[in-house]
Amino acid sequence: MSKFSDFNFKGKKALIRVDFNVPLDDKFNITDDTRMTATIPTIKKILGDGGSVILMSHLGRPKDGPTEKYSLKHLIKHLNELLGTEVQFASDCIGEEAMQKAGELKEGEVLLLENLRFYKEEEKGEKAFAERLSKLGDIYINDAFGTAHRAHASTAVIADYFSPDNKMFGLVMNGEVESAEKVLHSAEKPFTAIIGGAKVSDKIMIIENLLDRATDIIIGGGMAYTFYKAMGGHIGKSLCEEDRLQTAKDLMKKAEEKGVCIHLPSDSIIADKFAEDASISSSLSTNIPEGWMGLDIGVMACEMFTKVIHNSKTILWNGPMGVFEMEKFQHGTKAVAIAIAEATENGAFSLVGGGDSVSAINQFGFADKVSYVSTGGGAMLEYFEGKELPGIAAMH
Ligand code: AMP
Numbered sequence: 183m184s185k186f187s188d189f190n191f192k193g194k195k196a197l198i199r200v201d202f203n204v205p206l207d208d209k210f211n212i213t214d215d216t217r218m219t220a221t222i223p224t225i226k227k228i229l230g231d232g233g234s235v236i237l238m239s240h241l242g243r244p245k246d247g248p249t250e251k252y253s254l255k256h257l258i259k260h261l262n263e264l265l266g267t268e269v270q271f272a273s274d275c276i277g278e279e280a281m282q283k284a285g286e287l288k289e290g291e292v293l294l295l296e297n298l299r300f301y302k303e304e305e306k307g308e309k310a311f312a313e314r315l316s317k318l319g320d321i322y323i324n325d326a327f328g329t330a331h332r333a334h335a336s337t338a339v340i341a342d343y344f345s346p347d348n349k350m351f352g353l354v355m356n357g358e359v360e361s362a363e364k365v366l367h368s369a370e371k372p373f374t375a376i377i378g379g380a381k382v383s384d385k386i387m388i389i390e391n392l393l394d395r396a397t398d399i400i401i402g403g404g405m406a407y408t409f410y411k412a413m414g415g416h417i418g419k420s421l422c423e424e425d426r427l428q429t430a431k432d433l434m435k436k437a438e439e440k441g442v443c444i445h446l447p448s449d450s451i452i453a454d455k456f457a458e459d460a461s462i463s464s465s466l467s468t469n470i471p472e473g474w475m476g477l478d479i480g481v482m483a484c485e486m487f488t489k490v491i492h493n494s495k496t497i498l499w500n501g502p503m504g505v506f507e508m509e510k511f512q513h514g515t516k517a518v519a520i521a522i523a524e525a526t527e528n529g530a531f532s533l534v535g536g537g538d539s540v541s542a543i544n545q546f547g548f549a550d551k552v553s554y555v556s557t558g559g560g561a562m563l564e565y566f567e568g569k570e571l572p573g574i575a576a577m578h
Pocket of ligand 1: 404501
C-alpha cells in the first residue's frame with residue numbers, strides 16, 4: 183500500500199471511495215455535511231498535484247435499485263461549493279456513461295458517480311461488480327472509514343484489482359486509523375474509557391476489549407442500570423436488560439481481576455415518564471422509587487466522573503450519559519464533554535466516536551476542543567472491539 187501524502191497524483195485518475203452518506207431533509211437539503219467536509223482535503227491534494235478524481239459512495243439504504251430519494255445528484259451543488267469547482271456527474275456508477283466520463287476527465291476535474299447501492303452487487307461484495315468499478319481509475323483510495331466494517335465491493339473487494347503501489351488510504355482513513363491505534367496500542371496512562379448509551383448488549387465487546395487496556399471505565403447512560411440491578415439495586419422502571427444481568431456481573435468480576443476501576447453513576451436524575459415534560463427528581467441509582475426511571479446521571483456522578491476524566495492522559499468516549507436529546511436530561515453528557523475538553527486542554531489525548539456522542543459534542547460546540555472526532559459509528563465500535571475491519575484488511 184502506498185502512502186497518500188508521499189504520492190504524486192500528476193496525470194493520475196484517482197478512484198476514491200468516500201462516505202457521502204449524509205442526512206437529507208425532505209427537500210434534499212443536506213442537514214449535516216460533516217462526512218463531506220472531512221474528505222475535501224484528500225480530494226484537494228490530488229487535484230493540487232494535477233490529478234483527477236472519481237468519487238464513489240452510497241447514500242441511504244435503497245432497496246429496489248435507482249430511487250430519486252437516494253440519488254447522489256442531490257449532493258452536487260454543495261460539493262461544487264466545497265471544492266470551488268464544477269463537479270461532473272455520471273447517472274450510473276458503472277457502464278458506458280461512467281467509463282466515458284471517467285476516461286475523458288482532465289487534470290483538476292472531478293466526477294461523482296451515482297449511488298453504489300443502486301446495485302445489490304455492492305453490498306454482496308460481488309467480484310465482477312468490483313472489477314467494473316476498478317476500471318474507472320488508475321489508483322484506488324479508500325477514505326470511507328464509516329463503511330470500513332463492511333466487506334462491500336467498493337470498500338474491500340475492489341482493492342484486489344489494484345497493485346500494492348496503486349492503492350492507499352486517504353487522509354480521513356489515515357487520521358482515523360492513527361488515532362484509534364494510538365488509543366488502543368500506545369495509550370498513555372491513566373487511560374479512561376467512557377462508555378454510555380442505551381444497551382449493555384451493544385457495548386459488551388468493546389468493554390471486554392478495553393478491560394485489557396484501560397485503567398478506568400466509566401459506564402453511564404441507560405446501560406448503567408443493568409449493572410446496578412445485577413448488584414441488587416432498586417432501579418424502578420429504568421432501562422434494564424434482564425438477560426444481561428449475568429453479563430454485567432461477569433464484566434465487573436473481570437474488571438476486578440484485571441485491576442480496572444469501573445465507575446458507575448452513584449446518583450441519577452429520575453423522571454416519572456420518558457418525556458420532555460416529565461416530573462423530575464434525583465435519587466441514588468441503587469434506590470430509584472417504583473414507577474420512576476433514571477434518564478441522566480446525577481450531580482454527584484458528574485463530579486466524580488469529572489475528577490476521573492481530569493486525571494486521565496488518554497480518553498475514549500462512546501455513548502451519551504443520558505437522554506441528551508431532551509434538554510432536561512442532557513446535563514450529564516454535557517458535564518462529561520466539558521471535562522474531556524478541559525483534560526484535552528491540559529494535555530490529554532481524547533478520541534470521541536459513535537453517532538450519539540459525536541452529535542452531542544457537536545450540539546454542545548466542543549468538537550474542536552477534543553483531539554479527534556471519529557466519523558465512523560459502527561466502524562469505530564468494531565475497531566475498539568478488536569475486530570479487523572474488512573476495508574482496512576483489504577489494503578494489506
Ligand atoms: P446507543 O445508540 O446505544 O449509544 O444509545 C444512545 C441512546 O441511548 C440515546 O438515544 C439516548 O437517549 C439513550 N439513553 C441514554 N441514557 C438513557 C437512559 N438512562 N434511559 C434511556 N435511554 C437512554
